[in-house]
Amino acid sequence: MEGNGKPEGAMEIFGAQAHIYKHACNYVNSMVLATAIQLNIPDIIHTHGKPITIPNLVSALKLPPHKSNAIFRIMRLLTHNGFFEEEEEGYVLTASSRLLLKSEIQNLSPYARFMVDPVLLASWQVLGDWFSRNEESSSAFETAHGAPMWEICNTNSLFNNAFNEGMASDSQxxxxxxxxxxxxxxxxxxxxxxxxxxxxxxxxxxxxxxxxxxxxxxxxxxxxxxxxxxxxxxxxxxxxxxxxxxxxxxxxxxxxxxxxxxxxxxxxxxxxxxxxxxxxxxxxxxxxxxxxxxxxxxxxxxxxxxxxxxxxxxxxxxxxxxxxxxxxxxxxxxxxxxxxxxxxxxxxxxx
CATH class of the missing domain: 3.40.50.150 (Vaccinia Virus protein VP39)
Incomplete structure (x- = not known):
């Protein structure tokens, strides 16, 4: 409780704590989304043609049964974030997950995957160091990799392909x-x-x-x-x-x-x-x-x-x-x- 004795003060502080934790842990949302795309979960639900249960989803993913609880937990988070809806019969797609279908023309999966590419993520790890450097024209990406992003695209074919595929999917x-x-x-x-x-x-x-x-x-x-x-x-x-x-x-x-x-x-x-x-x-x-x-x-x-x-x-x-x-x-x-x-x-x- 605050010094004034009002319990609302504690609730406000705990609300602030939740706000901090939400933003500190936002990378979890990004990585879980990328994992769902990697596993083809939106496409599997789409191909299923009707609401899909966790056991059916695990079977379609060809995963061992002991992964069922883990799949349920990421589906629960993705549903909370609006990527799926849960009906009585199982999970269905939303407007957002339909934009992740690899079989569709409008497919943002390459863009979502590119945004968690390890080459990109390394830039964020050195952002604090970048602020301390006295190099006005450089970026945190250059601090992390020793060269601007366009040069890395020229020398790293995997990163270059991921970049081009991501940009092309956005252009669609x-x-x-x-x-x-x-x-x-x-x-x-x-x-x-x-x-x-x-x-x-x-x-x-x-x-x-x-x-x-x-x-x-x-x-x-x-x-x-x-x-x-x-x-x-x-x-x-x-x-x-x-x-x-x-x-x-x-x-x-x-x-x-x-x-x-x-x-x-x-x-x-x-x-x-x-x-x-x-x-x-x-x-x-x-x-x-x-x-x-x-x-x-x-x-x-x-x-x-x-x-x-x-x-x-x-x-x-x-x-x-x-x-x-x-x-x-x-x-x-x-x-x-x-x-x-x-x-x-x-x-x-x-x-």
Whole structure:
């Protein structure tokens, strides 16, 4: 009890204790989710076609019976966290676990698994040490591994594949709304997808707008051996050195990877590439503070991504005003923000 003798004081303190423990142990949620994906639990429930009991789930997982209690306990936590629902007959999928089905086009399993990759997790172990280092341009990732993340991608094929698969799975979510972005691509004949990886976004755009001609610009080791087609080409290069001319230059989830200084360099290169065509730059990224109403989960995820960019690279998530300063410094005259579903917004920037 507090000194004033009120039992509410103790309850408040114990509530604070639970709050601390929840956040200190949040990695348990991440690891249990990754384990469920590794074991294919969402796919097994989906294939079962009806609510599944623990014994049936253990049998489908081909696990020894003595693991039944352990499976029950992780299913209890995952159900509490909204990944499954428990009915009288057994467990069923929710909207979240349906997004983890490996048999579906919208499948975020590679992204969820990548976020607990040991190479990434090592960065968090040295975050406190990173704060004490007097190296303004480095990241905690570089402190942990001795090189920036992009260099590790170039030398570690397993990590590079996990990264590309994770980003491609995230890009598939754009399939849900790209067809509604006709006004963004109106009057655009050629588009360069800067940092476009394996070309997933360009492929989705071409599905909706087949008249376009898209070029994916990324580092040589990323685009090597990527299959081309009539309207989709790949170009290995350094976006800081040169961006091919086009009607539109697209940066999807690129700006948040880089410092303000580097973003200005990229935007200037993008402006040079579209100025002759009187085109525009298209940015798909998070905009801090752009949430409508009480969207606590979305706000929290944007703040988490902001710290994630600080730890893994040298970037950040930005407010509209912070984006505006970058645009002005890069020589652009005006911009338009188009909120899209989910965490990100489309920003059209004009010279």
């Amino acid at each position: 979510m754009m399939r849900l709304i790209v067809k509604d972005c006709g006004q963004v691509f109106e009057g655009v004949s050629t588009l360069v997808d800067v940092g476009g990886g394996t070309g997933m976004i360009s492929k989705l755009i071409l599905e909706a707008f087949p008249r376009l001609k898209c070029t994916v610009l990324d580092l040589p080791h990323v685009v090597a051996k990527q299959p081309e087609c009539q309207n989709l080409g790949f170009l290995g290069g350094d976006m800081f050195h040169s961006i091919p001319s086009a009607d539109a230059i697209m940066f999807r989830h690129v700006m948040h990877n880089w410092s303000d200084e580097d973003c200005v360099k990229l935007l200037k290169k993008g402006r040079e590439a579209i100025i002759a065509n009187k085109g525009k730059v298209i940015i798909d990224d998070m905009v801090l503070g752009a949430e409508k109403g009480n969207e606590r989960d979305i706000t929290e995820m944007k703040l988490i991504f902001d710290v994630l960019m600080m730890v893994l690279v040298t970037g950040r998530e930005r407010t509209e005003k912070e984006f505006e300063r970058l645009f002005i410094e890069s020589g652009f005259t005006h911009y338009k923000i188009i909120p899209i579903f989910g965490l990100t917004s489309l920003i059209e920037v004009f010279p």
